[in-house]
Structure formats: structure tokens, C-alpha cells
Amino acid sequence: MLAVELKKLSYTYSVKTPFEKRALDNVDLAIEKGEFVGLIGATGSGKSTLIQHLNGLVKVQEGEAMVAGMNASDKKTLKKLRFTVGMVFQYPEYQLFEETVARDVAFGPKNMKLEKEEVDRRVRRAMEVVGLPYEEFAERSPFELSGGEKRRAAIAGVIAMEPEILVLDEPVAGLDPVGRREILALVRKLHEEVSPTVIMVSHYMDDIAEMADRIVALKDGRVVADGSPAEVFGAREKLAAAGLSLPTAARIADKLAARGIVLPRTIVTPVALADALAELKAKRAEKESEDREGEEEKDV
Amino acid sequence: MPQIELINVSYSYRTGEGQSVRALRNVSFSVEKGEFVALAGMNGSGKSTLAKLLNGLFVPSAGDVVIDGMNTRDEERTFDIRRKAGMVFQNPDNQMVATIIEDDVAFGPENLGVPREEMIERVDRALDAVGMQEYRTRSASKLSGGQKQRVAIAGVLAMEPEIIIFDESTSMLDPEGRAEIMDVAKKLNEKGITVIAITHNMDEAAMADRIIVLRKGRKVLDGTPKEVFASPEVEACGLALPPATELARMLSERGFRFDGTVTDEEELVEGICSQSN
Structure with a gap:
């Protein structure tokens, strides 16, 4: 079953202004349920624009985006789409805002209008999965956690919605080596236990090579390489032409x-x-x- | 006389709940003019606190920080100390004060009351040094993270400092941006500026003459990259070895032999070739 299907997807920023920029250009991409896809490309290659289409954060301009069986342009399913695709943005800890970790993690599932018992169950589970045991962390302020813990708390808030597709944008940016290892191990665990389909954006080729089953490389809004890490990194000339290391x-x-x-x-x-x-x-x-x-x- | 001297420096701060946290305990070391020193340690090791003690943003709870004979406790010297020791911070988006790049670089010297002619020269030299001359009259908002950090460095350079402290200035950048900043740091050091780079990236630390490693507020290692990476303490401090060092270790487990600790890729390649032909 396809988790994501993009057909001739194009997107232009600041249309009809001197700053007009084509961020995506005729992207065709199909991702099977269960895949771990590493999305790579230089800054400005269209990675962010692409992932923002997956849960309707940007409106489809041209082409089509089908995600978990829903059309991303369909307003009726937009809300469901947002719960189905979990987005972990860069520096997600900047989005922590509640007084306690448990309340912060509960924010998403509460918005889903779930029963209180179900919200509680999900909050506990999400906190356990990310390694912040409920008994110990539930009542603490998210702002007193360490850098790595904050990031895990923010990720718990996303996975408490139990998304089918998890999208992570530079999940280890700014972390020290210990925090980095922890978060990468967590992403692997989430792929196995929570969200079957994972799309990870990263500039770190070493991490992508270790983690992804498949790599999609973008350049100037186009897909320039798509295959296993061995295939994509094996094609040295193509990779260099895409400005990738x-x-x-x-x-x-x-x-x-x-x-x-x-x-x-x-x-x-x-x-x-x-x-x-x-x-x-x-x-x-x-x-x-x-x-x-x-x-x-x-x-x- | 060393340019930077820390004598038994401790630093404590209070949390919102009134608890006292000791961020640094009895740290002593000195840095000579022209050295390139990396200060490494995991989050919470005290390395950023230390950076802020170096130019008087923080004053030690106990002990002394002396920059070129000036004690950071002496409030009358704060201004001179900050001029001598410039600081580049972590977030590229938080350091711009003007919209046009040359105005941003001129901000510091303008505040010093530098005459206009000289100021233009300083801005010129600073932008040249970081390779941003062609962007001079452009808006800062369209720059990449690495370019913004280079402008921030130019702003510091326009003050003509003798020491530049990079407080995790590469941690929010992509690999290209990191390389740009490290390249600039190395060039400035070659021109005689003392560089202190706070980092947890061991590839970057490997570029320094000397690495000081902090753990829980204490100095635990102080030596050349080779000495530091050879120490079993490194990983206990929450740091990762540079990839080349890690690979050499894996190869050693598979029957390869290297002379001493491998710290970079060239050395690794050399070592492998010498035992494969």
C-alpha cells in the first residue's frame, strides 16, 4: 500500500513578484507503507516545501499529493491528515509551551477529541517510548529538562497522536554526540514500534547512510536520485552534480x-x-x- | 605572560526555583597569544558558561579570569576586555542588528566612535576576511546560515579584537556552513588572532592546536588532539571520536596497525596504504 504518492507536484513561492521561486518542479514520488526514506538535498533544494505538502501545511498548487489515502487538497480530510502525518520540525523543543511535560504531550491527542482515558493512555505510552518515564517526568516543567530530554518530550507530543507516517526534519541538529545517538536510536525504534513509514530529512550523510532503506535526493525542486543508499551514494557523478556530499x-x-x-x-x-x-x-x-x-x- | 589566564575559576547560578547549580568547579588553564583552542564537552559540561566568563559577560563566583593582565572583575576594564575578546554566538538569526550587511558590520566600530574613513576601511577589511565583500550592500535576510555567521564574524573583526570566541557558532549550520566557518576561523588564526572554539563536534576540535575537555564543570583533559583522542576519558565525557579515529579503531580490531592515534582522514588513508601494498 502506498503511504505517499506525489504526482507532478510543483510549487512556486511569491508568484508574480521579483522574488518568484520554483521550490518544487514536477515531483513524482511514491513511498510504500513501511519504508524508511532519507530525504537529502542542499539548502534551498525543496525538501521543506515537499514535506510541508504531506500534511497540508502548504496548499497544493499544481499536481497531486495523496497521503495515507487522503488527497492533501481535500479540506474535509485536512484535520485527519494532520493527525495521520506526524511532523517533527527542526528544533521541535522551541514549540514546548505547557506547564508540565504530560500536558504538553497531551496537546495533540486532546485536539483529536479522544476520550480522556485514551488521551492518558497515549501520553503514557509516548513518554515511555521516548524514554521519559511517566512517573518521573509527567509533572515536571518542560523548560527544566536537558536539551536532549526537551527534544524527546517534543517528539513524544507528536507520536502521542500515533501517526501512520512520521516526518522528521533534521532531528539531531544542534545536539551533542550523546543526544544525537539517543535520538537516532529513538527514530529507529519509532519506525519499528509506532509509525511504520518514516521520512527523515538530514544533512548528515553518515546518519542517512546508516538509517535509511531508500534515499531521495532533491536539487532545485526536482528528484535527481532515488534508490538504496548504495545506489544513490554509488552514483558519484550524479551526487556531485546535485551538490551533495x-x-x-x-x-x-x-x-x-x-x-x-x-x-x-x-x-x-x-x-x-x-x-x-x-x-x-x-x-x-x-x-x-x-x-x-x-x-x-x-x-x- | 599568557593572554588568557583562568585561576581556580568556579561559577554558580540560581535556577528559577532558587537552587544553586555549580556550572564550573576550580577550572584553571592559560592560553598563549595566537593559539587555537577547542573547548569541548557535552551539554551541561559548563563549556558555554566558560565562554561567557572569558569576555566578562559572566564574572566568576570564585577565582579569577585575566585577559591580557585585565581582571574581568574590574568593571572599569569590561569595555576593553570585550573589545579585545570578541564573541560569535550560536544562532545566526539572533546576531543581526541592521538590515544591510555593511551597516551591520559597522555597528560595533560606530559605537566605538571610530572616524568615518577608518570605519569604512575596517568594514572593508572585515568583509574581505570572511569572503562577504560582494554582499556588502545586500539585505541580511536572504543569506544562508553560514553566510549570516560570516557577517557576524565580520562584525566582531571590525572591532579589531585579538581573541575571538566561537560559542557553538557552527552547531545550527548545515555541513557546508560549518566548513565555511571553520575555514574562516583557521584563516584568522593564521593571521595571529587567538581562537577559542566551543564545540561538541570532534571533527572541528581536531582542527585546533589544543583541546580542553570539560565534564560536569571540571577540566578533565587538556592536550593536543592526538593526546586527547587517545584518552579513554573522551567517550566518558560524552564526546564522539572523529570518524577517522573511529574507523582506525575498527580497523585495529581487524588486524591493522597504526602509529599512534589517527586524527584525520589523510593520516588514516596513509596508514592503510602503508600496510596494504
Whole structure:
């Protein structure tokens, strides 16, 4: 089943002014339910505009956006669409506003007009999932939490709506390495336990290479690459033309290739690189010992 | 005499509920003129508090911060200290005071009462140094985050400081913006400006001559990048090793051998080549 289907989607900002800018240009994109898609592209490539179409934050101008079976231009289902697509914006903790964490997390499900018991159940579950145990955090002020905790509280507010599709825009921006690892592990967990379809926007190619099943790259509002991390990062020329950088492992593999150590272009993670190099080393050692044995036989 | 000297510095603040929090405990170190020092640590380690102590935005609860012989406790010297030690903050959108870029850069020297001719020269030099000359008469609102931060740096440079403190100035930028700012920082350092970079990005810290690591308000490591990354303490401090260092470690587990701690990609590639041919 398709979670997202964009057909010839185009969008222009500031139409008929000197600042007119085509942010999306004929985008065709289908995302299956259950996929983890990494959305990449330089600043200004149209990523934000694209994700804002998914829950009707911007109106469809040209083309069509079908999301979870709903047409994003249909006003009647707009509210339902907003609950079905959970949006975690950049620095979501700036949107915390309630006096307690529990009330902040409850804001979304309350808006869904759910029964009080159901709201409570969802708040508890969301807080547990993000690692802020209800008993300990429910009555605390969100503003007294640490940076990483604040971000998790903000994410809890989104997943309390139990969205089918979760969209995250730069979820680790500004976090220290510990906070970063925690949030990435959480995103993985949310993909498995809460929202089957995840779309993650990130500038960090290393994270995208580790996390996504599929990568969609945008440039000037167009899809310029779409495939597995190995396919997308493997197509070096295309990637460079889109102004995108490589994950660290692929970049190092290229530097090694320039020095005569040629590895597959499909290597995108540090583990894959380390394994490939170890294999190469083992093969060489094997060959050397065979050669040596050959020499010895000749001597006999 | 060192340019920056911290002697047994502690700093406490009160939370909204009246609790006292000790952000820094007995921190001492000194920095010589022209050094490039990274101050690293996870959120809550005290690194940003330390940055604000360096130019007198905060005054220590105990101990002394001395900049070029001037104690930050001495209110009469606050102005001189701030002029000597400029600061670039985290959020690119919060540091603009004027709409046109050259006006923004001129704001500081204008307040100093610098004569017009000299001010034009200063703005010129500052914009050149950060590579933003061609944007001079444009509006700041259309710039990327990295460009905004470069304008903020130009604003600091126009004050002709001897020290620039980057208080997590790259953390809200995309990778290109980060690279732009680190590049500018390195160039300024080569011209003799002392650079203090507050960061939790170890790739950036690896560019410094020296890394000071804070944990829970205490100084736990102080050394060259090689020394610091070789220490088992780094990860206990909530910091990640640079990717090249991490990869070298993975390769070591798979039978590769490296001389000392690998801190950058070139070194890593060199090390792999030397044992693969």
C-alpha cells in the first residue's frame, strides 16, 4: 500500500513578484507503507516545501499529493491528515509551551477529541517510548529538562497522536554526540514500534547512510536520485552534480582508490569499509602464502 | 605572560526555583597569544558558561579570569576586555542588528566612535576576511546560515579584537556552513588572532592546536588532539571520536596497525596504504 504518492507536484513561492521561486518542479514520488526514506538535498533544494505538502501545511498548487489515502487538497480530510502525518520540525523543543511535560504531550491527542482515558493512555505510552518515564517526568516543567530530554518530550507530543507516517526534519541538529545517538536510536525504534513509514530529512550523510532503506535526493525542486543508499551514494557523478556530499566511509574509499586500493563504490558505512579492507588484507596474505608455497615446491 | 589566564575559576547560578547549580568547579588553564583552542564537552559540561566568563559577560563566583593582565572583575576594564575578546554566538538569526550587511558590520566600530574613513576601511577589511565583500550592500535576510555567521564574524573583526570566541557558532549550520566557518576561523588564526572554539563536534576540535575537555564543570583533559583522542576519558565525557579515529579503531580490531592515534582522514588513508601494498 502506498503511504505517499506525489504526482507532478510543483510549487512556486511569491508568484508574480521579483522574488518568484520554483521550490518544487514536477515531483513524482511514491513511498510504500513501511519504508524508511532519507530525504537529502542542499539548502534551498525543496525538501521543506515537499514535506510541508504531506500534511497540508502548504496548499497544493499544481499536481497531486495523496497521503495515507487522503488527497492533501481535500479540506474535509485536512484535520485527519494532520493527525495521520506526524511532523517533527527542526528544533521541535522551541514549540514546548505547557506547564508540565504530560500536558504538553497531551496537546495533540486532546485536539483529536479522544476520550480522556485514551488521551492518558497515549501520553503514557509516548513518554515511555521516548524514554521519559511517566512517573518521573509527567509533572515536571518542560523548560527544566536537558536539551536532549526537551527534544524527546517534543517528539513524544507528536507520536502521542500515533501517526501512520512520521516526518522528521533534521532531528539531531544542534545536539551533542550523546543526544544525537539517543535520538537516532529513538527514530529507529519509532519506525519499528509506532509509525511504520518514516521520512527523515538530514544533512548528515553518515546518519542517512546508516538509517535509511531508500534515499531521495532533491536539487532545485526536482528528484535527481532515488534508490538504496548504495545506489544513490554509488552514483558519484550524479551526487556531485546535485551538490551533495558523500558519507565519510565512501569518501575515504575514494581516497583509497586514488592510491590504488580499489573498493566497491557501494560501501557507505564505516563497518562495511572496515570489513572490506580486512577482507582485502586477508586475501593478500593468503595469496602471499600460496606464492611462497609455490616457490618452495619449485625448490624441491 | 599568557593572554588568557583562568585561576581556580568556579561559577554558580540560581535556577528559577532558587537552587544553586555549580556550572564550573576550580577550572584553571592559560592560553598563549595566537593559539587555537577547542573547548569541548557535552551539554551541561559548563563549556558555554566558560565562554561567557572569558569576555566578562559572566564574572566568576570564585577565582579569577585575566585577559591580557585585565581582571574581568574590574568593571572599569569590561569595555576593553570585550573589545579585545570578541564573541560569535550560536544562532545566526539572533546576531543581526541592521538590515544591510555593511551597516551591520559597522555597528560595533560606530559605537566605538571610530572616524568615518577608518570605519569604512575596517568594514572593508572585515568583509574581505570572511569572503562577504560582494554582499556588502545586500539585505541580511536572504543569506544562508553560514553566510549570516560570516557577517557576524565580520562584525566582531571590525572591532579589531585579538581573541575571538566561537560559542557553538557552527552547531545550527548545515555541513557546508560549518566548513565555511571553520575555514574562516583557521584563516584568522593564521593571521595571529587567538581562537577559542566551543564545540561538541570532534571533527572541528581536531582542527585546533589544543583541546580542553570539560565534564560536569571540571577540566578533565587538556592536550593536543592526538593526546586527547587517545584518552579513554573522551567517550566518558560524552564526546564522539572523529570518524577517522573511529574507523582506525575498527580497523585495529581487524588486524591493522597504526602509529599512534589517527586524527584525520589523510593520516588514516596513509596508514592503510602503508600496510596494504
